Structure formats: structure tokens, C-alpha cells
Amino acid sequence: MSAQRRRAKHPVKSAPLGLQAARVATLGAQLQSDGVHFALAAPHAQAVELCLFAPDGQTEVARLPMPTLRDGIWQGVLAAESGGAEGLIYGWRVHGPWSPKEGHRFNPAKLLLDPCAREVVGRYDGSDVHLGHDPAHPDRPDPRDNAATALKARVVADLPPLAQPRPAIDPAQRVIYELHVKGFTAQHPDVPPALRGSYAGLAHPASIDYLKALGVTTVSLLPIAFRADEARLLQMGLSNYWGYTPIAWAAPETRLWSGAEGSTPRSELRALVEALHGAGLEVILDVVYNHTAELDPHTGPTLSMRGIDNALYYHRNPQEPERTLDWTGCGNSVNLNEPLVLRVALDSLRRWVSEFGVDGFRFDLASTLARGTARVQYDFQPDGAFLSAVAQDPLLCNCLLVAEPWDLGLGGYRLGGFPPGWLEWNDRFRDTQRGFWLRHQNAPGEFATRLAGSSDVFNPALRGAHSSVNFITAHDGFTLRDLVSYAHRHNQANGEDNRDGHGHNLSINNGVEGPTQSADILAARARQSRALLAVLLLALGTPMLLAGDELGHTQRGNNNAYCQDNPISWIDWAQADASLRDFVRGVLALRRSLPLLQSHAWWAPVATASQPGAVWYRPDGHPMEQADWTLDDHGALMVLLCAAKTPLQGVVPQQVLILINAEGQEASFTLRPGAWLLRLSTDNGFVALPGDNQAQDKAQRLQARQTLPPTSLWIATLEGAAPHTPGDL
Structure with missing residues (x-):
């Protein structure tokens, strides 16, 4: 059936005035003084219709042919006198060949969401x-019209200029806190019930006061772009709670809106960012540009890009163009090598920054974004289209840019391969620390390299000492409590017979799988948790703490709770471990008080005016030798951090001694000469900050020979050492 015959069957008539031909500069729908300017990138389409809807979002009231095709972009203006105004609800019908073997899947029976939608009406029902x-x-187009229940876009006005200045966080002092907007406040007793689980709930003083008291600097929000849940999950009564199925890159998720009178999802999100900025906290968004919610073309829905121009927006298999290339595990991979697709992505990133005020982004499966074309076998290109475009963009290049440096395709693991200025999630830090502390695996050399910022991964000549985003846990995997309580995943609630989620977790249960009343097991789990938290927050690099880990949050052994929008994922504030929370607060305060623990520079063998020195010792006090670094069963060592010597007579440079015993038994240490004051001991949760005077200082003096309990990390400072400011290093 031809596209023309399909059009003739529809009862909706074109409006008398129609669209005016014009050159439109911005993709999507832009409200101007003369009306609404529309532009849609669809170079392979034969015709495009703008479909207008009644305020109910279901009744189609007009269908207007787009008058102009210029450089692959369909353009037109709906004049103000013809209804082009704020609040207008619209969608697209795109005409062209149904030819899957050539990559084309045009079907004007399907109403399509604008990829540049800034506010979405409706919800995909599966x-x-x-x-x-x-x-x-499946080889034929579906003739049914879906307009009544399809997702639509609403025309919105630009938000007013930002009122709050962005925080200026020193990279060496940055501490990232990864959280889910809903999960953080869904059960928070001090947030009003009407606001729990919403942008407004996270903006509430109870939430922000907690973040400030904890001592983090940067809030990393799991995806908040509008999503469409997988039909499979909807049929089971579940949803993609984490939000990694985007369908509108520039539109906030409406399910995270409180619905408060006088607000919109956009205004409420903007208020959240400004509230966090007002408290001195940065905001970064987890964004998903590697795939969309349309999934595999043979089984997934046609909601937006697939129907607009499948051959443009997605990477396709050159041998089988009807199939998409899938490096994401989600059925498709967005083709950012196409300039028009890249433009859609960059426009959305700029809107998050310019309109909402976010400070940066964490890019999910970022290797996919940097893959080249078939000419280079789709290999990772550090100077490719996306990374180069971001680097030269005057707005985006000044944002905090964080990569998840891998995807699921061949050659997708690219840790250390992103350009200077980028931060990267470091899974080698995660696995090394888990193995070292929980499994008594990994030689001291591997442990020390990760503690010292992973200079073997991030070239010190090109990359800063904070390039490594160090983490023990993240949203994807066990929580910290579960990491020391479960030897195996327990994902039955996900409906996949416990087959989903990582099988290699380097976790332990300490003798009992899951909850227990054993005091000995609970004490062991607490020691392990404190040791892992301390090494995370004190290592060189940028630490990232998973929200709830400091509270002992459990997901009951589920290490892939992506679809659990319920108490499995929500932080249980009523069961919070207050002592663990206070310990984390203390460690972060200690980190702030000791500049050697928040260095701008890589550790060097000998301290200089700009680099702290780091000297490694065996427990007997002798320097580590080459053979010591490779002993797999050797979990005890020391590192002495020191500032450069000062020319002032009698002034002792600042020194910090870190003692590590990851073994299952006590270890005896011979300390370096000097009067050492204990500042931190993870075995019992002791933290002593340097006081304003000796009477306020609760530090304990150590002996020349000191015994450390199993699974413990101690921090000591030299009594009488000169104070330093963070700018000194």
C-alpha cells in the first residue's frame, strides 16, 4: 500500500492555514513571538505531517504537511494566529518506504514522538x-493507528535565566554521591508524603541537609530523561526503575514530578538543581545516548526515531541492514556519527546545562558513543565525532564529563582511553579492593596502584590525578551491605529465574547467606564495610559513594534491581545504621582536614613543592622491595605520604601514615620514627579530627610497634607537623 493511499484513509483534515515555509534553526519545537517553529531530521522520508491534538492529548484535531525539506530537515512554522502557542500538543507522522531490508521502517499509521521533545504527554503502555x-x-507494516495512546510532545517556553551561580568544586575535593531521585526520598520520614519520591522531595531541606552533613560535594542522579518501560516488564507489573530506556533525551521524566499545583516537571527539576546549588552541591546527570527504548527492530516498538528515519538514527548491520548493531545489550545502538543525530544529542545536552543548570554528565556505556563507522570496523575513536564535538563546544567542554568506559561489543572496554579532562569509572579499582579485602586476593602491587590513582591506566603526563572515579559499589550490582552478606545473587523478583545480573561479584557472606543474628558475623561484616568505605574515600582519585551504603541499605541480595520500583530499591531510613553513617561523615571530614589525602597531583617517590611523596613499607618497617609487590598472600603494608620539606627552621612537613591489614589475622607493624597520632581505625570506627588545640584533639598516640586487627585500615599523622592548605599540593 502506498504512503499516499494510507494518508487518504485518515479522517483528520488539514487546517485551513497550514504551516508556513521557513528556515528553522533549532530542531524540535521552538516557541517564538510569531508562533512555533518546527524542525524534524528525517532525510530519507518522502513526506512528514505535523499532527496536533486536543488538550486531552488523545484526540487528533489537525494534520499539517511540513512544507520544506532542506538539508535533510523538514521545517515549518505554525503561526500564532493558527494556534502556534505554548501548551500545544503534537506528534509526527512520517511517510516513506517500508523496506526493512534497506533499513527503512516508515509507517504513517504510527504517531511518533519528537526526538527533541522537551515535555512528554502520556505514557507508553506496552x-x-x-x-x-x-x-x-513482521515483514509487513502494522496498519493500526496508535495516535490515541501514543506519546506526544508539548510545546514549552524556555525557562527563565538561572538565579543561582554554579558551585566551584575543587576537583581534588570532589566526592560523588550516586542516587536515585525516587529511591532516596520514597521512605524518608522527614520529607512530606506528597513530595516523597519526587524532584521536590530531593529538594526538600531534610534531603539537602543530610547531603551537606554527610560531606559529599556532587550529586549524581540516575537517569531522569523521559523513558518508556519494556513491554516485558510492564506485563509483569514491573518498570525500568533505573531509567535506562530513554525515549526523549531532553524531557524530564514526569513520574518523578510531585504534581504540585503551579509546577511542571521542568520547573520542579529546575528548582531541585537550584536548591542543590544553593547548598554548594554540584549536580550531574546519568545520560543514555547509546540506545533508546525502541529496542530491537524485530520485537521493539516504533515510538520515535525508528519510525522517523531508522536508517539515519541507528547503527545498522552492513550485511543485513534490517538488523541494528547492538553493542549495548538493549537491541540497538544510536549512530552519533551521523551529523543530524549528533545534533539532536548535543542540543539536548546543552538544554540540560543552559535551562536546568546541571554541572555535568555521566555517560552510560560511553564507548558506544565513540565508535567509528564501518570504515574503521566500528572501533573506538577517541577523536571521533561525539568526543570531538563535546571538546569544542563552548558550553559542554566546561562541564564535568564522566565516562562509563565500556560497552558490550568487541573492543568496547576502553578504561583510560577517553580524552584528557574526562573522568572514568574505574572498575579495576572496584574489583581490586573487593578481592584484596574480602577474598585475600590480588598482590600488594595491584592494591597500591589502585590506591595511588591508577597511573598505569591514566597516563600522568596527560591525565589529572582525579581522573579515576573510584567506587566499590554502584547502582548496578550489590549494595555494600549485600556485598559482605551474600555470596550469590538473589534476583528472583526480576522474573528471569535469577539468570540476570553479574555472576562474578567478589562478594562473601561471612558464613551465613543474608540476614543473621550472629554477633560475630555482624561484627565481621561491619569491619569489612568500614575498611572498604575508608579505602574508597581516602584513595587518590575521585571517590563515588552509592547512596545508602553509608546507611547499611540492603536490596536483599538483588544485584540487578533495575526493575524494582519498591522497597527493595528504596532506602529504608527507619533501619539506617547510624554508626556507619557517622563513620562515613568522620572519614570525609578527615579527608578534608588533611590536604595530603586530597592531592591535585600524582604521588611521587620524593615529595616536591607540587607533588606529595609516597613511600611504601612492609609491616617490619623496611621499604617494599620488588619481590614484595607480587606476593598474593601478602595483605599487610604501609604507605607514608609526606609534603615537601620546608626551608623554615624547625618546621616539620606534614606526614600521613596509612597502615593496611587486609589479612584474616592480626599483623604487627613497626612504625616510622616519630610521634604518631591515630586519626582513624576502621576496625572499631574510631575517627579523630585535628582539633583547634591539643585539648580538643582526641587522637591517640601510637606505640613504635603496633598491632592491627584483621581487616583494618589505620590513618596516623605526625605530631607537630606543619599545617598545609589544599592549594599547597
Whole structure:
């Protein structure tokens, strides 16, 4: 059936005035004084119709042919006198060949969401009416019209200029806190019930006061772009709670909006960012540009890009163009090598910064974004289209940029491969620390390299000492409590017979799988948790703490709770471990008080005016030798951090001694000469900050020979050492 014949069957008539031909500068819908300017990138389309809807978002009231195609972009202006105004609800119908073998899946029976939508109306219900292909005959287009329940966009006005200046966080002092907007406050007793689980709930003083008291500097929000849940999950009564199924890159998720009178999802999110900025906290968004919610073309829905121009927006298999290349595990991979697709992505990033005020982004499966074309076998290109575009963009290049440096495809693991200025999630830090502390694996050399910022991964000549985002846990995997309580995953609630989630977790249960009343087991788990938290927060690099780990949050052994929008994922404030929370607060305060623990520079063998010195010792006090670094069963060592000597007579440079015993038994240490004051001991949770005077200082003096309990990390400072400011190093 031809596209023309399909159009003739629809009862909706074109409006008398129609769209005016014009050159439109911005993709999507832009409200101007003369009306609304529309532009849609669809170079392979034969015709495009703008479909207008009544305020109910279901009744189609007009269908207007786009008058102009210029450089692959369909353009037109709906004049103000014709209804082009704020609040207008619209969608697209795109005409062209149905030819999957050539990569084309045009079907004007399907109403499509604008990829540049800034506010979305409706919610995808998983119905097969949203399939572009006929479910009974996948090689044919589905003739059913889906307009009544399809996702639509709403025309919005630009938000007013930002009122709050952005925080200026020193990279050496940055501490990232990864949280889910809903999960953080869904059960928070001090947040009003009407605001729990929303942008407004996170902006509430109870939430912000907690973050400030904890001592973090940067809030990393799990994806908040509008999403469409997988039909499979919806059929089981679940949802993609984490938000990694985006369908509108520039539109805030409406399910995280409180619905408060006088607000919109956009205004409430903007208020959240300004509230966090007002408290001196940075905000970064986890963004997903590697794939969309349309999934695999043979089974997934046609909601937006697939129906607009499948051959443009997605990487396709050169040998089988009807198939998309999938390096993401989600059925498709967005093709950012195409300039028009890259433009859609960059425009959305700029909007998050300019309109909402966010300070940066964490890019999910970032290796996919940097893959080249078929000419280079789709290999990772550090100077490719996306990374180069971000580097030269005057707005984006000044943002905090964090990469998840891998994807699921061949050659996708690219830790250390992103350009200077980028931070990267360091899974080698995670696995090394888990193995070293929980499994008594990994030689001291591997442990020391990770503690010292992973200079073997991040070239010190090109990359800063904070390039490594160090983490023990993240949203994807066990929580810290579960890491020391479960030897195996328990993901039955996800409906996949416990097959999903990582199988290699380097976790332990200390003798009992899950909850226990054994005092000895609980004490062991607490010691391990404190040791892991301390090494995370004190290592060179940028630490990232998973929200709830400091409270002992458990997901009951589920290490892939992506679809659990319920108490499995939500932080249980009523069961919070107050002592662990206070310990984390203390460690972060100690980190702030000791500049050697927040260095701008890489550790060097000998201290200089700009670099702290780091000397490694065996427990007997002798320097580590080459053979010592490779002993797999050797979990006890020391490192002495020291500032450069001062020319002032009688002034002792600042020194910090870190004692590590990751073994299962006590270890005896011979300390370096000097009067050492204990500042931190993870075995019992002791933290003593330097006081304003000796009477206020609660530090304990150490003996020349000191015994450390098993699974413990101690920090000591030299009595009488000169104070330093963070700028000194």
C-alpha cells in the first residue's frame, strides 16, 4: 500500500492555514513571538505531517504537511494566529518506504514522538499497537493507528535565566554521591508524603541537609530523561526503575514530578538543581545516548526515531541492514556519527546545562558513543565525532564529563582511553579492593596502584590525578551491605529465574547467606564495610559513594534491581545504621582536614613543592622491595605520604601514615620514627579530627610497634607537623 493511499484513509483534515515555509534553526519545537517553529531530521522520508491534538492529548484535531525539506530537515512554522502557542500538543507522522531490508521502517499509521521533545504527554503502555510491524506478519507494516495512546510532545517556553551561580568544586575535593531521585526520598520520614519520591522531595531541606552533613560535594542522579518501560516488564507489573530506556533525551521524566499545583516537571527539576546549588552541591546527570527504548527492530516498538528515519538514527548491520548493531545489550545502538543525530544529542545536552543548570554528565556505556563507522570496523575513536564535538563546544567542554568506559561489543572496554579532562569509572579499582579485602586476593602491587590513582591506566603526563572515579559499589550490582552478606545473587523478583545480573561479584557472606543474628558475623561484616568505605574515600582519585551504603541499605541480595520500583530499591531510613553513617561523615571530614589525602597531583617517590611523596613499607618497617609487590598472600603494608620539606627552621612537613591489614589475622607493624597520632581505625570506627588545640584533639598516640586487627585500615599523622592548605599540593 502506498504512503499516499494510507494518508487518504485518515479522517483528520488539514487546517485551513497550514504551516508556513521557513528556515528553522533549532530542531524540535521552538516557541517564538510569531508562533512555533518546527524542525524534524528525517532525510530519507518522502513526506512528514505535523499532527496536533486536543488538550486531552488523545484526540487528533489537525494534520499539517511540513512544507520544506532542506538539508535533510523538514521545517515549518505554525503561526500564532493558527494556534502556534505554548501548551500545544503534537506528534509526527512520517511517510516513506517500508523496506526493512534497506533499513527503512516508515509507517504513517504510527504517531511518533519528537526526538527533541522537551515535555512528554502520556505514557507508553506496552501495547502491540505501538509496533511498527504487523505482529502476525513482521515483514509487513502494522496498519493500526496508535495516535490515541501514543506519546506526544508539548510545546514549552524556555525557562527563565538561572538565579543561582554554579558551585566551584575543587576537583581534588570532589566526592560523588550516586542516587536515585525516587529511591532516596520514597521512605524518608522527614520529607512530606506528597513530595516523597519526587524532584521536590530531593529538594526538600531534610534531603539537602543530610547531603551537606554527610560531606559529599556532587550529586549524581540516575537517569531522569523521559523513558518508556519494556513491554516485558510492564506485563509483569514491573518498570525500568533505573531509567535506562530513554525515549526523549531532553524531557524530564514526569513520574518523578510531585504534581504540585503551579509546577511542571521542568520547573520542579529546575528548582531541585537550584536548591542543590544553593547548598554548594554540584549536580550531574546519568545520560543514555547509546540506545533508546525502541529496542530491537524485530520485537521493539516504533515510538520515535525508528519510525522517523531508522536508517539515519541507528547503527545498522552492513550485511543485513534490517538488523541494528547492538553493542549495548538493549537491541540497538544510536549512530552519533551521523551529523543530524549528533545534533539532536548535543542540543539536548546543552538544554540540560543552559535551562536546568546541571554541572555535568555521566555517560552510560560511553564507548558506544565513540565508535567509528564501518570504515574503521566500528572501533573506538577517541577523536571521533561525539568526543570531538563535546571538546569544542563552548558550553559542554566546561562541564564535568564522566565516562562509563565500556560497552558490550568487541573492543568496547576502553578504561583510560577517553580524552584528557574526562573522568572514568574505574572498575579495576572496584574489583581490586573487593578481592584484596574480602577474598585475600590480588598482590600488594595491584592494591597500591589502585590506591595511588591508577597511573598505569591514566597516563600522568596527560591525565589529572582525579581522573579515576573510584567506587566499590554502584547502582548496578550489590549494595555494600549485600556485598559482605551474600555470596550469590538473589534476583528472583526480576522474573528471569535469577539468570540476570553479574555472576562474578567478589562478594562473601561471612558464613551465613543474608540476614543473621550472629554477633560475630555482624561484627565481621561491619569491619569489612568500614575498611572498604575508608579505602574508597581516602584513595587518590575521585571517590563515588552509592547512596545508602553509608546507611547499611540492603536490596536483599538483588544485584540487578533495575526493575524494582519498591522497597527493595528504596532506602529504608527507619533501619539506617547510624554508626556507619557517622563513620562515613568522620572519614570525609578527615579527608578534608588533611590536604595530603586530597592531592591535585600524582604521588611521587620524593615529595616536591607540587607533588606529595609516597613511600611504601612492609609491616617490619623496611621499604617494599620488588619481590614484595607480587606476593598474593601478602595483605599487610604501609604507605607514608609526606609534603615537601620546608626551608623554615624547625618546621616539620606534614606526614600521613596509612597502615593496611587486609589479612584474616592480626599483623604487627613497626612504625616510622616519630610521634604518631591515630586519626582513624576502621576496625572499631574510631575517627579523630585535628582539633583547634591539643585539648580538643582526641587522637591517640601510637606505640613504635603496633598491632592491627584483621581487616583494618589505620590513618596516623605526625605530631607537630606543619599545617598545609589544599592549594599547597
